[in-house]
Amino acid sequence: MNISTTYSPIETEDKWYSYWLGKGFFHSEPDDREAYTIVIPPPNVTGVLHMGHMLNNTIQDVLVRRARMQGKNACWVPGTDHASIATEAKVVAMLKERGIAKKDLSREEFLKYAWEWKEKYGGIILKQLEKLGASCDWERTRFTMDADLSVAVTDTFIHLYNKGLIYRGIRMVNWDPQGKTAVSDEEVIRKEVNQKLYYIKYPVVGTDDFIVIATTRPETIMADSAICVNPRDERYIDLKGKKVIIPLVDREIPVIEDEYVEMEFGTGCLKVTPAHDLNDYELGVKHKLPVIDILNDDGTLNEKAVILVGEDRFIARKKIAKLLDEAGLLEKVEDYKSQVGFSERTDAVIEPRLSLQWFCKMADMAKPALDYVEDGEVKLIPEKFGNTYRHWMENVKDWCISRQLWWGQRIPAWYNANGEWVVAATQEDAIEAFNKAGQDSENLVQDEDVVDTWFSSWLWPMSVFDPSVCGHPEKEGNADINYYYPTNDLVTAPEILFFWVARMIIAGHEFRGKAPFENVYLTGIVRDKLGRKMSKSLGNSPDPIELINQYGADGVRVGMLLCSPAGNDLMFDVSYCEQGRNFANKIWNAFKLLKGWSENTVAIENAENKVAIAWFDSRFNEALVEIESHFAQYRLSEALMAIYKLVWDDFCSWYLEMVKPPYQHPADRETVAATTFFFEKILKLLHPFMPFLTEELWHDEIFGAREEMDCCIVSEYPKTAATDDKLLKEFDMIKKVVSEIRNIRNSKQISPKDPLPLAIKLNSEIDYTSYLFVLNKLANLSEIVFVDDQLKGGASFMTGRDEFFISLEGNVDPLVEFDRMSKELVYLEGFLDAVNKKLSNERFVQNAKPEIVANEQAKQADAEAKISILRESIKTLLI
């Protein structure tokens, strides 16, 4: 084994990952054991690992590895989703590089290229997860566009359509005129832009007056259906029932009234353009206004605009401003800042556009999904997300599920020449359905759109096990789904609580009558040190693979978790990875020490070490109880910190220093055996967080010969056991005594090499005799004596009620000691005063719980005792 002074991750990581794979430790098949299942939130197939994935998957791996060690049949199902929009964009870009335009390809040709792209570049991210140590069952890897998962999507569509839960309707979409496609809200980047606010005069019919409207989009006046004012606006009372004329095109439109209009904005008059603005559209529906769409799909004006036909919308804007000005109808132009949406991909200004889309009705399906969370059958962690969830589920909007793309599952709707349609899995089924309805079934065409990617991923916890149950609630399902479903934990980001989590609960309820998971752990957002979200465009995100190369996978895993409080955002900084790496190194070196001992042992009795061994045994169990409680509450970073302190402080700084043989002396066999045993337990505790380092050390010969399947990854996780509380308490006192002596050394500039004489004046029940060896070793004492009277002329301190004295010839300034003691006395007197006040307060004694009053009385007695000791000490000092 390597005995370098630093742990070198590179040499161990690939080795053990392939070993685990080779032995099939990640693979799961249903059996008699309790299942522990996680399905991965499928990353985008085009994606590369970013810090968010890093956090999310580290958490999942910790949970899975721990469950596996607890003897559960652990199954972590990996996979990717097809991400229609992102993937299609990548394929379009690839084609462009090869000089091919998407519009020159048929759908089939394009899809061929897309699959080619997916096979070649897709799924890089899964390879990257291996570097992190993710113990996924790779034999179960799934893709949302696998043939059977696509059938699941189609069947689900048909099922919901037949139940009347899917319908077609008009909707305003985000249109990218350059990409000629609709994009989702998430792909619209809002930026503040300097614009102009144009004040346009509309002549009022039958008068010589004008009404002035402020707009940023003068090129859309030809699409106006009305002018709207607020009914409470006294400036415009006269306009009631009047009509106005759209400048340049001379079309008459009515003046309507609606509370929606903000009187303070612009002139208080709003032009209503239902075809080109979402709010205007809704206003139009409310007031039954006609919809006039004057734009082509490439952003140029069409013949409905009457003027400037064929011009691009922005050129038209400039030209129309000029035309209005020339006609004397442009009152003024102001500078104006506002938020404008840009396409993430083409950077074109997004155009709100009406189109016919497919929708999924949500209200009825949302109800049971809300109940799961309200009733606690599905737990959201942290709980605060329950409020957000309820609010959303009670105000749920219908889900627009169609996308104007090719990459994805094509909507199973078929149209005949008369515009009639049926929903069917295949063309044959469609013909049959048309015939049955007595409708024309010649020349059928399938809907050109695909369904939203979420429409695949909401089936994920079912479809990875048995896609055939999706769309078929009556089916019993295969052995896998009956064993693994419902899964245990889901680990994901709060941003997709509604897009994904809620919908999975809905789908799970619809097809299995059960929610797909018990616990949903919502991680925070990874931000940089300055609190900014990590993003590609800001360039503030480190490359996770680079970090792994630099700090080791274990170091990065620890670093991630150290700064990730449950449910809160985390301010990531590489210094956390450094801390993780240092921790790995600390463990490595502790191991080196132990290994050195085991190579030179003798069979001698070492009674002195027995108490230290008993103490660490208790301390380990005490820490384990705390760690288990953190895990039960999904407080992973606190569980990790508790382990960190157990290892670094208790094991390395205290225990190892206590039992360490003197330099160049052999170690006794019993101590080595006990320490080896402790070390192995520590490796187990650490394994879920630091899988590589622990596996590497696990196989060292000091633990004896290992069978090939005897690996840390499948070792039995430690179970809590009884603690000796008296021993733990007394050891705390001993540690305090040691620290006090070290403190005296430090402040008096005494070398740790110079032994000091210690005198103890016992005032408590503690029996120090069994700890003298430890005291002597850790504090380097020349002698320890028990005394009845306080000693003069040395340094002194109190631990509990016991007094300790160290004679220091000529090294102590009585004035300094006096000062220190006086300060302590003042503090104690103040403290006692506060306690006394409480106890003499009748209402306190009456109202407070008895144990709290008893506690105050104990505090009082303790303080009184200490004060009298201190007073005596001061007196002694002054004599």
Place this chain on the structure above:
RNA sequence: GGAGGCUUAGCUCAGCUGGUUCAGAGCAUCUGCCUUACAAGCAGAGGGUCACUGGUUCGAACCCAGUAGCCUCCA
């Protein structure tokens, strides 16, 4: 505009049902150490008006109201 959340040491965060010597941890800082496991380390120390204002209570970091600042989601 609607909803939710956050504010505790220089930084990142714990702090349970209001009551322990309760104001804590890790990192960073400072002081002293190359003490043969570890300088990626050891030993020790300093550091806070618990955002602000008021209220409830015998008692508030914790409960209530308001104010300020920051964040997220929805529109």
